[in-house]
Protein backbone atom coordinates (compact mmCIF):
# COMPACT_ATOMS: atom_id res chain seq x y z
CA UNK A 1 0.00 0.00 0.00
CA UNK A 2 1.16 3.51 -0.87
CA UNK A 3 0.35 6.48 1.37
CA UNK A 4 -0.23 9.61 -0.74
CA UNK A 5 0.06 13.00 0.97
CA UNK A 6 -2.06 15.27 -1.12
CA UNK A 7 -4.50 18.10 -1.70
CA UNK A 8 -5.76 19.51 -5.01
CA UNK A 9 -2.93 21.31 -6.83
CA UNK A 10 -1.47 20.33 -10.24
CA UNK A 11 1.66 18.74 -8.74
CA UNK A 12 -0.59 16.46 -6.71
CA UNK A 13 -2.95 15.77 -9.63
CA UNK A 14 0.02 14.21 -11.48
CA UNK A 15 0.38 11.58 -8.79
CA UNK A 16 -3.35 10.84 -8.59
CA UNK A 17 -3.32 10.29 -12.36
CA UNK A 18 -0.25 8.02 -12.19
CA UNK A 19 -1.71 5.96 -9.35
CA UNK A 20 -5.05 5.57 -11.15
CA UNK A 21 -3.26 4.69 -14.42
CA UNK A 22 -1.04 2.06 -12.80
CA UNK A 23 -3.80 0.78 -10.47
CA UNK A 24 -1.31 0.61 -7.60
CA UNK A 25 -3.27 0.57 -4.31
CA UNK A 26 -3.04 3.84 -2.37
CA UNK A 27 -4.49 5.66 0.60
CA UNK A 28 -4.97 9.45 0.66
CA UNK A 29 -3.85 11.71 3.48
CA UNK A 30 -4.79 15.35 3.09
CA UNK A 31 -2.27 18.04 4.01
CA UNK A 32 -4.14 21.34 3.87
CA UNK A 33 -1.37 23.70 2.80
CA UNK A 34 -3.88 26.58 3.13
CA UNK A 35 -3.97 25.86 6.87
CA UNK A 36 -0.18 25.53 7.19
CA UNK A 37 -0.27 21.75 7.74
CA UNK A 38 2.86 21.35 5.59
CA UNK A 39 4.78 22.81 8.56
CA UNK A 40 3.64 20.16 11.05
CA UNK A 41 6.76 18.42 12.47
CA UNK A 42 5.45 14.97 11.44
CA UNK A 43 5.06 16.14 7.86
CA UNK A 44 8.52 17.77 7.78
CA UNK A 45 9.91 14.34 8.69
CA UNK A 46 8.71 13.03 5.31
CA UNK A 47 9.39 16.20 3.31
CA UNK A 48 11.99 18.63 4.69
CA UNK A 49 10.83 21.08 1.99
CA UNK A 50 7.27 21.22 3.46
CA UNK A 51 5.45 20.61 0.18
CA UNK A 52 3.04 18.08 -1.28
CA UNK A 53 2.97 15.57 -2.93
CA UNK A 54 4.83 12.95 -0.92
CA UNK A 55 4.43 9.17 -1.08
CA UNK A 56 5.38 6.48 1.39
CA UNK A 57 5.49 3.05 -0.23
CA UNK A 58 5.33 0.42 2.50
CA UNK A 59 6.44 -2.24 0.02
CA UNK A 60 9.42 -0.39 -1.43
CA UNK A 61 12.71 -1.77 -2.77
CA UNK A 62 13.73 -4.95 -0.92
CA UNK A 63 10.29 -5.01 0.74
CA UNK A 64 11.24 -2.03 2.91
CA UNK A 65 9.29 1.25 3.23
CA UNK A 66 10.50 4.16 1.11
CA UNK A 67 9.51 7.84 1.29
CA UNK A 68 9.72 10.08 -1.80
CA UNK A 69 9.02 13.80 -2.26
CA UNK A 70 9.18 15.90 -5.48
CA UNK A 71 6.52 14.97 -8.01
CA UNK A 72 9.04 14.19 -10.79
CA UNK A 73 10.89 11.72 -8.59
CA UNK A 74 7.59 10.17 -7.48
CA UNK A 75 6.51 9.69 -11.11
CA UNK A 76 9.84 8.05 -11.97
CA UNK A 77 9.57 5.76 -8.95
CA UNK A 78 6.00 4.71 -9.76
CA UNK A 79 6.96 4.16 -13.42
CA UNK A 80 9.82 1.87 -12.38
CA UNK A 81 7.69 0.07 -9.81
CA UNK A 82 4.82 -0.58 -12.23
CA UNK A 83 6.92 -0.98 -15.38
CA UNK A 84 4.58 1.51 -17.13
CA UNK A 85 4.75 4.98 -18.75
CA UNK A 86 8.58 5.16 -18.98
CA UNK A 87 10.42 3.24 -21.73
CA UNK A 88 13.19 0.85 -20.75
CA UNK A 89 15.31 1.56 -23.86
CA UNK A 90 17.88 4.16 -22.72
CA UNK A 91 17.53 6.60 -25.65
CA UNK A 92 13.72 6.47 -25.53
CA UNK A 93 13.77 6.82 -21.73
CA UNK A 94 15.76 10.06 -21.98
CA UNK A 95 13.41 11.36 -24.69
CA UNK A 96 10.76 11.12 -22.00
CA UNK A 97 12.84 12.32 -19.05
CA UNK A 98 13.93 15.53 -20.78
CA UNK A 99 10.26 16.49 -21.16
CA UNK A 100 9.52 15.44 -17.61
CA UNK A 101 12.33 17.73 -16.39
CA UNK A 102 11.12 20.49 -18.74
CA UNK A 103 7.82 20.32 -16.85
CA UNK A 104 9.21 20.22 -13.30
CA UNK A 105 11.82 22.93 -13.89
CA UNK A 106 9.97 25.16 -16.37
CA UNK A 107 6.23 24.68 -16.80
CA UNK A 108 5.46 24.15 -13.10
CA UNK A 109 7.44 27.03 -11.59
CA UNK A 110 6.64 29.55 -14.35
CA UNK A 111 2.94 28.76 -14.60
CA UNK A 112 2.85 28.85 -10.80
CA UNK A 113 4.42 32.31 -10.67
CA UNK A 114 2.00 33.54 -13.33
CA UNK A 115 -0.96 32.29 -11.27
CA UNK A 116 0.49 33.82 -8.14
CA UNK A 117 0.82 37.31 -9.61
CA UNK A 118 -2.52 37.07 -11.40
CA UNK A 119 -4.54 35.88 -8.44
CA UNK A 120 -2.72 36.46 -5.18
CA UNK A 121 -0.32 39.42 -5.44
CA UNK A 122 -1.46 42.59 -3.59
CA UNK A 123 -3.77 44.57 -5.87
CA UNK A 124 -2.60 47.94 -4.50
CA UNK A 125 0.95 47.44 -5.86
CA UNK A 126 2.11 47.77 -9.46
CA UNK A 127 2.72 44.16 -10.54
CA UNK A 128 2.88 44.91 -14.26
CA UNK A 129 6.57 43.99 -14.61
CA UNK A 130 6.02 40.57 -12.96
CA UNK A 131 2.80 39.92 -14.90
CA UNK A 132 4.49 40.68 -18.22
CA UNK A 133 7.50 38.55 -17.36
CA UNK A 134 5.49 35.46 -16.33
CA UNK A 135 2.78 35.79 -18.99
CA UNK A 136 5.53 35.98 -21.62
CA UNK A 137 7.39 32.98 -20.24
CA UNK A 138 4.15 30.98 -19.92
CA UNK A 139 3.26 31.71 -23.57
CA UNK A 140 6.81 30.88 -24.68
CA UNK A 141 6.60 27.51 -22.90
CA UNK A 142 3.20 26.78 -24.50
CA UNK A 143 4.81 27.54 -27.90
CA UNK A 144 7.54 24.99 -27.17
CA UNK A 145 4.88 22.40 -26.26
CA UNK A 146 2.78 23.15 -29.35
CA UNK A 147 5.81 22.78 -31.64
CA UNK A 148 6.86 19.53 -29.97
CA UNK A 149 3.35 18.09 -30.28
CA UNK A 150 3.25 19.03 -33.98
CA UNK A 151 6.11 16.56 -34.47
CA UNK A 152 5.20 13.88 -31.94
CA UNK A 153 1.91 12.35 -30.72
CA UNK A 154 3.02 12.67 -27.10
CA UNK A 155 5.72 14.77 -25.42
CA UNK A 156 8.21 11.94 -24.98
CA UNK A 157 7.54 10.23 -28.33
CA UNK A 158 4.92 7.87 -29.74
CA UNK A 159 3.48 6.78 -26.40
CA UNK A 160 1.72 8.38 -23.43
CA UNK A 161 4.26 8.60 -20.57
CA UNK A 162 5.09 10.31 -17.27
CA UNK A 163 6.04 13.44 -19.28
CA UNK A 164 2.42 13.82 -20.39
CA UNK A 165 1.07 12.92 -16.96
CA UNK A 166 3.27 15.65 -15.43
CA UNK A 167 2.36 18.36 -17.93
CA UNK A 168 -1.36 17.76 -18.45
CA UNK A 169 -2.58 19.11 -15.06
CA UNK A 170 -0.74 22.41 -15.62
CA UNK A 171 -2.54 22.97 -18.94
CA UNK A 172 -6.06 22.45 -17.57
CA UNK A 173 -6.41 26.20 -16.94
CA UNK A 174 -5.20 27.27 -20.39
CA UNK A 175 -8.18 29.62 -20.87
CA UNK A 176 -7.44 31.51 -17.64
CA UNK A 177 -3.77 31.56 -18.66
CA UNK A 178 -4.69 33.39 -21.87
CA UNK A 179 -3.93 30.45 -24.21
CA UNK A 180 -6.65 29.25 -26.62
CA UNK A 181 -6.78 25.71 -27.94
CA UNK A 182 -8.21 27.11 -31.24
CA UNK A 183 -4.74 28.62 -31.81
CA UNK A 184 -2.91 25.45 -30.69
CA UNK A 185 -4.34 22.47 -32.58
CA UNK A 186 -1.65 20.04 -31.49
CA UNK A 187 -1.97 20.93 -27.81
CA UNK A 188 -5.75 20.61 -28.18
CA UNK A 189 -5.47 17.14 -29.73
CA UNK A 190 -2.99 16.02 -27.06
CA UNK A 191 -5.02 17.52 -24.20
CA UNK A 192 -8.32 16.00 -25.33
CA UNK A 193 -6.81 12.54 -25.74
CA UNK A 194 -5.49 12.63 -22.17
CA UNK A 195 -8.62 14.21 -20.73
CA UNK A 196 -10.69 11.33 -22.11
CA UNK A 197 -8.65 8.60 -20.43
CA UNK A 198 -10.73 6.74 -17.79
CA UNK A 199 -7.87 6.86 -15.24
CA UNK A 200 -7.51 10.62 -15.73
CA UNK A 201 -11.26 11.09 -15.26
CA UNK A 202 -11.16 8.97 -12.10
CA UNK A 203 -8.19 10.93 -10.73
CA UNK A 204 -9.77 14.31 -11.42
CA UNK A 205 -13.05 13.20 -9.85
CA UNK A 206 -11.16 12.32 -6.68
CA UNK A 207 -9.32 15.65 -6.67
CA UNK A 208 -12.58 17.50 -7.35
CA UNK A 209 -14.14 15.99 -4.23
CA UNK A 210 -11.38 17.22 -1.89
CA UNK A 211 -12.34 20.09 0.42
CA UNK A 212 -9.59 22.56 1.27
CA UNK A 213 -9.20 25.82 3.14
CA UNK A 214 -8.19 27.62 -0.07
CA UNK A 215 -11.28 29.82 -0.35
CA UNK A 216 -11.64 30.36 3.39
CA UNK A 217 -7.96 30.94 4.36
CA UNK A 218 -7.38 33.92 6.64
CA UNK A 219 -4.99 36.70 5.59
CA UNK A 220 -2.40 35.24 7.98
CA UNK A 221 -2.81 31.72 6.52
CA UNK A 222 -2.31 33.18 3.02
CA UNK A 223 0.78 35.05 4.22
CA UNK A 224 2.11 31.79 5.68
CA UNK A 225 1.43 29.92 2.44
CA UNK A 226 3.15 32.57 0.32
CA UNK A 227 5.94 33.28 2.84
CA UNK A 228 5.14 36.97 2.86
CA UNK A 229 4.14 39.58 5.48
CA UNK A 230 5.49 38.48 8.87
CA UNK A 231 6.84 35.28 7.27
CA UNK A 232 8.99 37.08 4.66
CA UNK A 233 12.76 36.65 4.94
CA UNK A 234 13.59 39.67 2.79
Ligand SMILES: N[C@@H](CCC(=O)N[C@@H](CS)C(=O)NCC(=O)O)C(=O)O
Nearest residue numbers: 009011033038051052053070071072
Ligand atom coordinates in the same frame (compact mmCIF):
# COMPACT_ATOMS: atom_id res chain seq x y z
N1 LIG B 1 8.77 20.83 -6.98
C1 LIG B 1 7.73 20.33 -6.13
C2 LIG B 1 6.72 21.43 -5.90
C3 LIG B 1 5.66 21.02 -4.92
C4 LIG B 1 4.76 22.19 -4.57
O1 LIG B 1 5.04 23.36 -4.88
N2 LIG B 1 3.67 21.86 -3.88
C5 LIG B 1 2.74 22.88 -3.47
C6 LIG B 1 1.37 22.48 -3.88
S1 LIG B 1 1.38 22.39 -5.67
C7 LIG B 1 2.83 23.02 -1.97
O2 LIG B 1 2.94 22.05 -1.26
N3 LIG B 1 2.78 24.26 -1.49
C8 LIG B 1 2.83 24.53 -0.11
C9 LIG B 1 3.89 25.53 0.22
O3 LIG B 1 4.60 25.98 -0.70
O4 LIG B 1 4.01 25.88 1.39
C10 LIG B 1 7.07 19.10 -6.77
O5 LIG B 1 7.04 19.05 -8.00
O6 LIG B 1 6.63 18.21 -6.04
